[in-house]
Amino acid sequence: MNKQLIFSLIISFLITSCGNKKTDSSNKSERNEKEICKLPRVVEGPIALGFPKIEGLAPSVGKLNVTVLFVDFEDVPATESTDSIFSIINPIVPNFYKEISYERLEYNLNPHFEWLRLSKPSAHYGATIREFEPHRNFLQEAIDLADQNVDFSHTDVVLVMSNPKAESIPFGPVFKSLDSEYQLKTAEKSISVGITSGYDLNYWGGLWLAHETGHTFGLPDLYDFEGENQLKSVGTFGIMGTQAGNAPGYFAFERWVLGWIDDNQVICHKSGVTTSELSAIEKIGGIKAIITSIDSVNLQHNVYQLR
Ligand SMILES: [Zn+2]
Secondary structure (H helix, E strand, O other): OOOOOOOOEEEEEEEEOOOOOHHHHHHHHHHHHHHHHEEEOOOOOOOOEOOOOOOOOOOOEEEEEEEEEEEOOOOOOOOHHHHEEEEEEEHHHHHHHHHOOOOOOEEEEEEEEEEOOOOOOOHHHHHOOOHHHHHHHHHHHHHHHHOOOOOOOOEEEEEEOOOOOOOOOOOEEHHHHHHOOOOOOOOEEEEEEEEOOOOOOOHHOHHHHHHHHHHHHOOOOOOOOOOOOOOOOOOOEEOOOOOOOOOOOOOHHHHHHHHOOOOEEEEEOOOOOOOOOOOOOOOOOOOEEEEEEEEEEOOEEEOOOOE
């Protein structure tokens, strides 16, 4: 990261209001300035950008405990040690979150160093785990194999690392369920979030997990799924856009949602000319964002940050 590089980054959240626009408008006069800039989530389900952060998923402040399991397959047996695979994500991911959260998040990776042999060929899982139920079954099978020897009582997220030599599992999605009936079951508790690694771990390296962890907080992808320039929205400066940029991190608005920036570190500017000093986003303390409204009806804002 070139820390000498200083420029102002503008993010435009083009969020189309839905459903409760009228209620929102009528309450607007009662809101204080900060609340107007706290753009609400307008998408149903456990993944959306906006306030308040989705409850019941992974915590973004305090301790985040991730239990790490390792699985291989009869057709692709492990040839490396679990320690070796674990070193791809550790310590890079805990260090990433310590810095990016201004030390507000303690990211604990708790590995169970044993290759767990799943019952079906790797291609079976690779073909199905992009769907909710098969992915849940995949994670649950790994948990069941480990449950006797692993204490999940403090686990927030279960990370299942598949043998990275298994090409037929190209990438692993994130599992989320706010309904206890469908959550992952362990001897100690139900767990709402799980992550699977796939063959693309070889390409992305440890920051792959930094990106997927964003989904466990409820954050969406910030890249375009089609078109020639999939990074035209956020460039290479957002970990939810790409983990391959020169300075992958979280934007000020995401940090605010996640509880790493306080309300008094955000200036919500309504009108007229103002002068404020922004503190670089990567440093602890100071004003981290100035937010201006473009369109208060359709909830479009610009967020300025300095890096
Ligand atoms: Zn993603």
